[in-house]
Amino acid sequence: MNFTGLQAKYRRIFDDSKAWKLLRADNAPIILSFLASIFAEESEVPFSRARIDLDAELIRLGELGVWETDTSAGVYLNLWIKAGWLREMDDMLSKTEAAEIALRFCKSLDEKANVTTASHLRIVQEAVRELLVAISTNPEERLVLLEEKKAAIQYEIDQLHAGVIVELSAAEQAERIREIYQLASVLPGDFRRVEDEIRMLDQSLRVQIIEADTTRGDVLQSVMEQETVLENTDAGRAFEGFFQLLCEQNRSMEFRDQLRTVLNQPAADHLTPPQKHFLTQLMRELTRESDRVFKIRRRTEEGLRNYIESGWARENLAVDRLLSRLERTAVALRERSLNPRCLTRLSLPVGPVQINSPEKMRLRTPDEKLDTSGIREKKNSDKPSFEMLNILDTVRIRHVAEKARSALARHGPMTIGEIAAIHPLTAGLEELVAFLRVAKAVGAASMDRQEKIELRDKQGHFMRASIPCFLLSAELFPENPDNLNI
Structure with missing residues (x-):
């Protein structure tokens, strides 16, 4: 890529990257230090606690003359959420991937790059060797590579049997454990990306x-x-x-x-x-x-x-x-040079518009006396009623998986539609999605076509859906339902 292409690429990143915007913010050192300190021990903190901590820091910075502002901490936190540096869910704050990248970049500037080229070369060599074994389609080449690996392991075993223990030097131990930290430090960023x-x-x-x-x-x-x-x-x-x-x-x-x-x-x-x-x-x-x-x-x-x-x-x-x-x-009106205030025959499918003044509102007259003759005192129960449990009832995917496996064991391989014909779906789209998740989790074969399923929701409303066709069998299910990745 030439200079012009690279300039356009980096200009786009400069304009769009949230991490870069954080790094070039006017108060970037203060924002980054607050994010690093508030999330030092936890990956999530309550919004109220973050607001209180930031308020205290703003007061302290104002007294020192570093950052004098009349804006409250809650406003700043909401601005940072809008900028994509923080994420709020259920009144809990967490860092976004952009904040992780910015903090990791600053940390890399402060920490010395003590990992030597030899350590990187060793990791690359091991990765290349494993990749060659995995992608080779020639059995003879795979055997040669595996034999070399086996010979190296056998040599180490023979050395240990002979009483020869090769210890890493202090420098090698330092570079190995620092390499472990470098690899592990990027893992939380992967989850932010997900x-x-x-x-x-x-x-x-x-x-x-x-x-x-x-x-x-x-x-x-x-x-x-x-x-x-x-x-x-x-x-x-x-x-x-x-x-x-x-x-x-x-x-x-x-x-x-x-x-x-x-x-x-x-x-x-x-x-x-x-x-x-x-x-x-x-x-x-x-x-x-x-x-x-x-x-x-x-x-x-x-x-x-x-x-x-x-x-x-x-x-x-x-x-x-x-x-x-x-x-x-x-x-069309503008192209015809028509006055937009003139009358037209345009009719829109809207209802009548009613405009009322607050002066026309009339308060309802309360009843003179509340009749409580038919009210009886009832002691509260510590056991939930059937109506309450019925409202709280949700589709359990494990139960759906066990029901599907039972039907497949009795009738042989079937599609989701055929299973639904035996066990009708009565919990609506939630139960249908559960069957689809079970099919994906067990690795059911896709039939490259669609099938139609009729189902009802909990209120008895009839629905018809068209879904991908998967062929399931009892052999695809593990013995322990807890091993299903659903």
């Missing part, structure tokens, strides 16, 4: 629903396709890889124990206290980040479902079409 991509997916689907007059089945198919794309991104693969590690209890405990053992070795003295603390809390932090991603996914799915079922999308589409007609009519 959050941003989930939110972008939500926005793109809502725009797609409004712009295209699609059916609910088409929307469901779009959700499944977009989530497949999300899983194949770098951040999505990092999240799925960590989730697999988290699900395998033996590997998770082994990694946690190995990390604890490494940090108890003298090599850990080459890390700074913040770096050592970060690695100590690594698994706990990643677990919290994983739970947060699942929470955002669940909320996005619920919001999309409510958006589809409520009919808001079609109402927005009707409003957009009406506005489009008005715009075309206005353009």
Whole structure:
């Protein structure tokens, strides 16, 4: 790429990158220091606590003459949320990917690059060797590569049997453990990227629903396709890889124990206290980040479902079409040089407009006496009623998976529509989405066609949906339903 092309590329990044905007903000040092301090121990903090802490800092900075402002801390926090540096959900604040990138960049300027070229070269060599074994289609080449790897491992085993123990020097230990920290420090940023991509997916689907007059089945198919794309991104693969590690209890405990053992070795003295603390809390932090991603996914799915079922999308589409007609009519009037104030025969499908003055409002006269003769005192119960439990009842995906597996074990391989013919869907789109998630989780084969399903919601309303056709069988399900990634 020539100079002009690179200039255009960096100009676009300069204008669009939220991380770059944070770094060049007028009070960037103060903003970054506040973000680093407030999120030093936790990945999420209450909005009220952040406002109180920022208020205290603003007062202190005003007394020192560093930053004199009349703007309140709550306004600043909302501005930073709008700028894309903070994210608020359920009155809890967290950093965005842009803030993570800016803080990591500043940290890299302060920390010396102690990792030598030899350490980087070793990692690259090991990655190239493993990739060659994985992508080679020639059995002989794979055997040669694996034999070389086997010979190297056998040589180390023979050395140990002979009593020869090769120890790393202090410099090598320092560079190895610093390399571990460098690799681990970027993991939280991957989860921030997954959050941003989930939110972008939500926005793109809502725009797609409004712009295209699609059916609910088409929307469901779009959700499944977009989530497949999300899983194949770098951040999505990092999240799925960590989730697999988290699900395998033996590997998770082994990694946690190995990390604890490494940090108890003298090599850990080459890390700074913040770096050592970060690695100590690594698994706990990643677990919290994983739970947060699942929470955002669940909320996005619920919001999309409510958006589809409520009919808001079609109402927005009707409003957009009406506005489009008005715009075309206005353009036609201008092109014909007509006075916009003249009378026309244009008729719009709107209801009558009623304008009332507050003076016409009349207060209702209260009843002179409240009749309480038919009221009886009733003791509160500590057990929920059936009506309450029925309202709180939601679709449990594990129960759906067990029901699907039971039907497949009795009747053989079937599609979701055939399973629904045996076990009718009575919980609406939520239950249908649960069946689709089960099909994706077990790796059901796609039939490259669609099938129509009739279902009813909890109120008994009849619906018909068109969904991708998947072929399921009982052999695809694991013995333990908890092992399903749903």
